[in-house]
Amino acid sequence: MINYLYQEQNWKTQLSDLITDPKELLQQLQLSTDQLLSGAILASEQFKLRVPRAFVEKMNVADPFDPLLLQVLPHHLELEEHAGFVTDPLGEEQANQLPGVLHKYQSRFLLTLTGACAVHCRYCFRRHFPYQENLPKNEDWINIRQYLLDHPDINEVILSGGDPLTLTNQKLALWVERLESLPQLKILRIHSRVPIVIPSRIDEELVSLLKNSRLHTILVIHSNHESEIDDYTVRQLHRLTEKQVTVLNQAVLLKGVNDSAEQLAALSYRLLDARVTPYYLHVLDKVKGAHHFDLATDSISQIYTELLARLPGYLVPKLVREIAGENNKTPLYGTPIF
Ligand code: SF4
Known part of the structure; x- marks a missing residue:
């Protein structure tokens, strides 16, 4: 259960204590870590997970489709190649x-x-x-x-x-x-x-x-x-x-x-x-x-x-x-x- 511990904490402390491990993030939200396919771990190595605990407090517990979670959780689909999707899309x-x-x-x-x-x-x-x-x-x-x-x-x-x-x-x-x-x-x-x-x-x-x-x-x-x-x-x-x-x-x-x-x-x-x-x-x-x-x-x-x-x-x-x-x-x- 999330208890709004971090919301008003000093911002510098929060910046130095980000969640960077996908497993920890899922555990915080009472979600199974089984859904973390190896591709998601690899995606996290390429573009590291970083999320402040105060933002995690705004997520719904036990909801794998929480719209805030989806924005930050590495996903194995990130490794797929698609035509037109490039490293510098804005030149x-x-x-x-x-x-x-x-x-x-x-x-x-x-x-x-x-x-x-x-x-x-x-x-x-x-x-x-x-x-x-x-x-x-x-x-x-x-x-x-x-x-x-x-x-x-x-x-x-x-x-x-x-x-x-x-x-x-x-x-x-x-x-x-x-x-x-x-x-x-x-x-x-x-x-x-x-x-x-x-x-x-x-x-x-x-x-x-x-x-x-x-x-x-x-x-x-x-x-x-x-x-x-x-x-x-x-x-x-x-x-x-x-x-x-x-x-x-x-x-x-x-x-x-x-x-x-x-x-x-x-x-x-x-x-x-x-x-x-x-x-x-x-x-x-x-x-x-x-x-x-x-x-x-x-x-x-x-x-x-x-x-x-x-x-x-x-x-x-x-x-x-x-x-x-x-x-x-x-x-x-x-x-x-x-
Ligand atoms: S959109 Fe990009 S630049 Fe903006 S906060 Fe997210 S990661 Fe950083």
Whole structure:
């Protein structure tokens, strides 16, 4: 029986005490470890299981189809080869200008300051990304700064995955200060799944850092299912919105996890409780190892059409696909793609 022991524990303690053994995860959830085929163990060796205990507390005990569990438990199907599913589906190697820097869109610039995530999502499009060879060191700031100065159209920096909120507040503050020193920058965006999997990460220092920056700060969280947002998570997210930090959500449409209009509508209403705006609903990026989360185009179209009918417009996330080399995310609804 799970007893909500970890929810409010210090976030650094939680980050250092992740579940990384699939057997331990199944035992915690009172599930048989017999279902762990050798392929799943091998899949876990290729892309390690990582999940915070506070996130496991949100899962249903004794439910092998729990939608949160399915997102993190290694599966033998990950080892299958499928045409079109590749290691770099978004062509990020082409956009990798300097260590840690991806420049894909005209006004936005993506900076990965860490390769670490608190959770390993099995469908992640960066699951094969060579982070370790590609992290900016302290001294790389000089080159990053020059790159920004050479591209005056860039007015927004996105700190993205690896997950920037696995960094200490001190390290984040150092980079925020550096970015603030460039007058051309107006917006700081942080993409993070940590507020969902370790909600206690939203601490006083972080709230203060985001609230007091001269940059307009936008936190984009990543939640795929209403069960990920319990009452404690709602209260933690309120700490940010009460201080006028904009919080948006992006979700990925995943077979077996949230593949119905009913589920997606429930997520949008739960986000509303947390005062978070549904922003994007991503179609799965075709990354090697994630084929079993993919949905047919007809199903996607049917789900989204029904979602539009169920929700007021302000709660409908934009359905998009990222296509390598395109100048922006490609909106899918109402285009010839369907
Ligand atoms: S938290 Fe984000 S970057 Fe990290 S594994 Fe999950 S989807 Fe990928």
